[in-house]
Structure formats: C-alpha cells, structure tokens
Amino acid sequence: MFARRIVVVGTGYVGLTTGACLASLGHRVVCSDVNATKIEQLNSGEVGIHEPGLAELVQEGIAAGRLKFAVGSADAVAEAEVVFLCVPTPMGSGGAADLAAVESVVREVREVLPRGCVLVTKSTVPVGTAARLSELVGRPDVAAVSNPEFLREGSAVRDFLNPDRIVVGSDTQDAAERVAALYARLGAPTVLTDAASAEMVKYAANCFLATKLSYVNAIAELCERLGADIADVTEGMGYDRRIGQSFLQPGPGWGGSCLPKDTAALLQVAEAVSFDFPMLRATISANSHQRMRMVAKVREACGGSLDGVRLGVLGLTFKAGTDDLRDSPALEVARLLAEEGADLIAYDPGLRGDEPGLPASLTLVDDPYLAAKESAALVVLTEWQEFRALDWGRVAGVLTGPVVVDTRNHLDPDVLRRAGLSWRGVGRTPVPAM
The missing domain is CATH 3.40.50.720 (NAD(P)-binding Rossmann-like Domain)
Structure with missing residues (x-):
C-alpha cells in the first residue's frame, strides 16, 4: 500500500x-x-x-x-x-x-x-x-x-x-x-x-436501525400488555439470520448525534422529491412515544404523581461508554420527569458536571449512592456496566422507596429482589422485593 x-x-x-x-x-x-x-x-x-x-x-x-x-x-x-x-x-x-x-x-x-x-x-x-x-x-x-x-x-x-x-x-x-x-x-x-448512492447508503442504514429500534420498543410494550417477556422474544428473533441480534434491546428510545438527525434529514430529502415516507414518520413518532412511556412507568411506580417527588437517576448520556449528551433519550426522559415536578439527583460516570446541555432542574452528584439517598425511586436511564456491580443492599438502605425502574433492562431482577428492592423493566413482568 x-x-x-x-x-x-x-x-x-x-x-x-x-x-x-x-x-x-x-x-x-x-x-x-x-x-x-x-x-x-x-x-x-x-x-x-x-x-x-x-x-x-x-x-x-x-x-x-x-x-x-x-x-x-x-x-x-x-x-x-x-x-x-x-x-x-x-x-x-x-x-x-x-x-x-x-x-x-x-x-x-x-x-x-x-x-x-x-x-x-x-x-x-x-x-x-x-x-x-x-x-x-x-x-x-x-x-x-x-x-x-x-x-x-x-x-x-x-x-x-x-x-x-x-x-x-x-x-x-x-x-x-x-x-x-x-x-x-x-x-x-x-x-x-456513484456519489449519490454512497451518500444514500448512510441515511438508509441509520434510518433502518432507527426503525428496528422503534419496532422492538413497540413489541416490548405489547409484551407488557400480553404477559410475554421481551428478553425471550428478542432472543428468539435474534437467532434468525435474516434479523440478527443487534439493535433488539428495548429502552427509553433511540438518540445520539446520528439517528435523530439522519431520520429528520432523510424525511426532508424525500419531501424535496415529493415522496411520502409514512414508515419513517411512524418510526420517529414511536420514538417520541417511548420517552413518554418511560415517564409513565416512573409515575406509576411512585403512586401516580411526580410532583415534589425526589428521584435518583443513573445515567444521562445517550449510551454507555461516552460523554455525549446530544439528543440523549436518557436526558430527555429526565427533562420530562422534571417537568412533572420531580426533584432529580443524577449520577453518570461519563460526566464531569460542566457539560453544556445539563438542565438546571437536575443536580449531578459524583456518587451513585448519593443519587439514591432519600429518593422515592431509582431510575436507570443509561446502561453503564458499573451499575450492575453496585452494592444493591446499600442502595436499598438509602432509598425511601424500594423500587428501581430499569428503562434499559440492564440490571438483574433477582439481585435486586434479594436486596429488598422491586424491579420494573421494559417489556417484562415486574419483580417484587422479597
């Protein structure tokens, strides 16, 4: 070369x-x-x-x-x-x-x-x-x-x-x-x-991934209503070589620096040539719905109202392993919780606290146990690996409400149950505390 x-x-x-x-x-x-x-x-x-x-x-x-x-x-x-x-x-x-x-x-x-x-x-x-x-x-x-x-x-x-x-x-x-x-x-x-086809590849790929994520989030909601388990459903789907196992993890919605921007841009490109793209519109709409659905889960876990409720939040970046807050679904869910009157105490291992975009309504701490302290519930919004290794008995001891809302299905429900905490995930049956 x-x-x-x-x-x-x-x-x-x-x-x-x-x-x-x-x-x-x-x-x-x-x-x-x-x-x-x-x-x-x-x-x-x-x-x-x-x-x-x-x-x-x-x-x-x-x-x-x-x-x-x-x-x-x-x-x-x-x-x-x-x-x-x-x-x-x-x-x-x-x-x-x-x-x-x-x-x-x-x-x-x-x-x-x-x-x-x-x-x-x-x-x-x-x-x-x-x-x-x-x-x-x-x-x-x-x-x-x-x-x-x-x-x-x-x-x-x-x-x-x-x-x-x-x-x-x-x-x-x-x-x-x-x-x-x-x-x-x-x-x-x-x-x-040719140049046009290469440019189209990027948008086509990213919009397909966004559609796949919106689809699996909708299937997760359906699982909740029918009593099915999304973890088993996606495992069964993922072994199909035509589908694959990637981008089948339900969560609070897709975000980051690429998918929101690229889906919106492809819609604009389609409109410029008078092409209606209802599938892509539905993908974007479903994503907005998913964030509101996570707020509803937290509200329900806290008795029906979030006004004046102190919540511990684990994770704000759009995914683990980065400090990127751009179009973060975690941050958007946190904002929506604050709009309903919740008092948010958050921890994210990727953030220093001086990043632009952090809302004033949120207090960022440097210890996950401080986020949990005296909170009515703990909400997991980003799938940082270290959250799985927390001392959940210690977490249970500082929470005022023994409930964890896991919007990423990231934690082991049995570990939380044995620690005296109830677990609520996405597309799965809630697991009560022992």
Whole structure:
C-alpha cells in the first residue's frame, strides 16, 4: 500500500478518529481545526474526547511522525493528495442537514487544493452533496468523493479498524479507487459506487436501525400488555439470520448525534422529491412515544404523581461508554420527569458536571449512592456496566422507596429482589422485593 498525504478538516469525534486511524495505517496525516487551543492540546497528545483507544492512537501517531495538527485549512491542504471533510452537519431548519460548515471549508480551500487532489466528504451529508461540492470547487482536476463513516461512539476506533464494509462513491472512478486504496490494509468488503448512492447508503442504514429500534420498543410494550417477556422474544428473533441480534434491546428510545438527525434529514430529502415516507414518520413518532412511556412507568411506580417527588437517576448520556449528551433519550426522559415536578439527583460516570446541555432542574452528584439517598425511586436511564456491580443492599438502605425502574433492562431482577428492592423493566413482568 502506498502511503498518502492526507488532510482531515475537523478534529471532532469523526475527524479525530479518522485522522488517528489513517495515520495508524501508515499514511501521513494532518488534522486541521479552527480552534487553536484544541490544536495545541492535540499536538501535546491531549485528547478531550471520551473514546476508548483514541488517545493512545493519537499519541502513537505523533510519536511516529505520521500525525500532526494545524490551525486552519488553507495552509494544511497545500500538499495534500486527499482531503477529508469531517466538519459538523447539524440538523438545520425543518430537519434538513446544515451544510454551512462544509461549504465554508470548500470555499476556503478550493483555490489552493493541489492539482489532482481528491475532496472526500466523511460527514453525513444529503444525497447530491458531492455534485454540489464539485460545482462549488469549480475545478475539473479535483474530484469529489463520498466516503460515509459508520462509527459507533464508544467503539469508534475498533469500528474504523475492523469495518463491516467500506463505501466509496464518486462519479470519477479513478478518484473512488484512490480513496478505497487508503483502507487496503483493513481487508474489508468494499462497495464502489456513484456519489449519490454512497451518500444514500448512510441515511438508509441509520434510518433502518432507527426503525428496528422503534419496532422492538413497540413489541416490548405489547409484551407488557400480553404477559410475554421481551428478553425471550428478542432472543428468539435474534437467532434468525435474516434479523440478527443487534439493535433488539428495548429502552427509553433511540438518540445520539446520528439517528435523530439522519431520520429528520432523510424525511426532508424525500419531501424535496415529493415522496411520502409514512414508515419513517411512524418510526420517529414511536420514538417520541417511548420517552413518554418511560415517564409513565416512573409515575406509576411512585403512586401516580411526580410532583415534589425526589428521584435518583443513573445515567444521562445517550449510551454507555461516552460523554455525549446530544439528543440523549436518557436526558430527555429526565427533562420530562422534571417537568412533572420531580426533584432529580443524577449520577453518570461519563460526566464531569460542566457539560453544556445539563438542565438546571437536575443536580449531578459524583456518587451513585448519593443519587439514591432519600429518593422515592431509582431510575436507570443509561446502561453503564458499573451499575450492575453496585452494592444493591446499600442502595436499598438509602432509598425511601424500594423500587428501581430499569428503562434499559440492564440490571438483574433477582439481585435486586434479594436486596429488598422491586424491579420494573421494559417489556417484562415486574419483580417484587422479597
């Protein structure tokens, strides 16, 4: 494999992981960002993103001389063979993806891109973006390529280095092949296609996963009404190779930085071509319903009213293993509980307490037992592994109400029962205390 000179624009979650992993594959990588303080920290090997293995990979790349960090994009791309755009594409007006940051970078670098350079969108972008960027660059010698990422927070490094597939799309075959060659050492199945199809793959995959999650949450609710057990039902489903065992865990709804944004964006894309997508609308609606359903569970466990009720909350991030609060279903359920008058004392091992987005109505503590102390119920909203290892006898001793509402089915009901606590999960029969 030939080592390439690569520039990654943006040092967020996707950009930093992309840059560090490409450097580990032997390429020479410069990651650029407009935040000078962040660049200074990264050049010192300091990584502020909570992602297993990423800090080590960054430090190894720096030590090997294959990974550098620079302020600004124009100077960084001067000798690049491939430029990856990894800047934010947040949800904009009406749910459409906001491409302002992407287009701003392209305008900044288009005159200084080396001849024959390939411009790659790694960020999730609407179908047609590669064509739009080609027009914006206005240079026939610079090809636009779509190379969507499929990284899961909490396992991004592992996902990058052990991918299910590599998807590369361009209307210029040679450019697509050059980008695909960057990953040759990984030996992953590679899909070479046109740019529009590659852009569509990311939305189609994420929206399918959102639909799968909404479906299993609906089945869990049905199990509660019929007396079936969702754990056994999903086990039976998961052995079917056509279905698989992933994304069959019921919970308080799906969230994070990708699924809410991508489902909304695909709806916008569909509407732009006069295509009605009732299935996707139902998926989104079912997700909103699920969060309200978790609130109803907690309300019922507390006797029918949450006004003035002190609740202990375990977990606020959208999933375990990350500090990400973006579109967190756990945080949304907490907000809804507070709106009904509950006094929330929360603990999350991934949070420091200064993260933006934490509501003022919530008190964050640094000990799970403090969250439980004098609470009428304990509500598990994120599936952190350490919650399973708590001293549940000690928890029972500090709660004023002996009930745990487990919205992730994360805990062992028998362990709680023996500790003198009743357990209420999702899609399963409640287990009373001994």
